[in-house]
Amino acid sequence: MMPCQVITSRKNEIIKTAAKLRDSASFRREQNTFLAEGARLCADAADSGLLIHSVFYTERAGEKYASYLERIFPKAEQMYQIADSVAELLSDTRQPQGVYCTAELPKRTAAAELGQSGCYLALEEIQDPSNLGAVLRTAEALGVSGVVLAGSCCDPYGAKALRAGMGAVFRLPLYFEEDLALCVRRLREQGFFTAAAVPAEDALLITRVSFPPAVLLAVGNEGAGLSQEAIAACEARVTIPMLGRAESLNAASSAAILMWEIMRTRGRLE
Structure with a gap:
């Protein structure tokens, strides 16, 4: 398993970019990347064959959702353990699981x-x-x-x-x-x-x-x-x-x- 980086700052540029992917459809198209939230959703994205650029998870999520993360880690280019306060910037739910990933958008087909x-x-x-x-x-x-x-x-x-x-x-x-x-x-x-x-x-x-x-x-x-x-x-x-x-x-x-x-x-x- 590749080394995992730790992010504790809410001002981290990687986190800012991921949060923008969540909020902006035009930015998703520009970067050809989207942000997914939730252990199962991220695992489904990885299982589908999409290129997973980064996976983010909190310490608690690493323990609670280990079986899902095991499906994601081998396919992720980068892995980041993030503080709970950082996870709040990525979350779009009231009770976040603490697992997120950025993945390449599928090719648009007519x-x-x-x-x-x-x-x-x-x-x-x-x-x-x-x-x-x-x-x-x-x-x-x-x-x-x-x-x-x-x-x-x-x-x-x-x-x-x-x-x-x-x-x-x-x-x-x-x-x-x-x-x-x-x-x-x-x-x-x-x-x-x-x-x-x-x-x-x-x-x-x-x-x-x-x-x-x-x-x-x-x-x-x-x-x-x-x-x-x-x-x-x-x-x-x-x-x-x-x-x-x-x-x-x-x-x-x-x-x-x-x-x-x-x-x-x-x-x-x-």
Whole structure:
């Protein structure tokens, strides 16, 4: 095991840089690096094959989470034991575990790399990182083939999204597109069945749709939903049957129900 450096100063430049990675999406892109917090999340990042630049841990965490750290240490370029007061600068949680790592961002992949079959989810302009993380966690759990993040979606490698996703971002293929409507048109040309999720009475009930081998389901942001351009580009509009008086569901709930139904009809959940 490589020698471990000790950091006790809150003014340490390495710590300042790590804290900035937590707070700034633009800095994460500039440095091509993100900060993960939590023993299991850091271990998941290491297990996924991502390059781990640095791992930080408190003395107490070194004892309590030794089994997780054993998965991280062999893959880390640098290891730092940090004082509790230093850990506070890196933490984004109320009850921190005292384990953090900086890792290289995965290569950004366009939707042109999607497979010729499978169930894919497209998210347009999702702004709430907790919603995004929850959707990614559900998508990974249900066996969705991948997720397209379109437009100005929030960063899946931000602290809140990572925490809500419970490591799904390390196991689920992500694709990035500027224009969802253009992406949808291209996928239709490749033989994908494309469906827009909308809260409309005249849309097809998701429970009555038969899905072919290649599917892209598009879900819009929390307030405005999908853009009209994206809806128009899709082959079909689908909606969730609801018996109560609510007019719509939030993005995370809608995506979860829609994905579950698609995967159920494809026989993947039996």
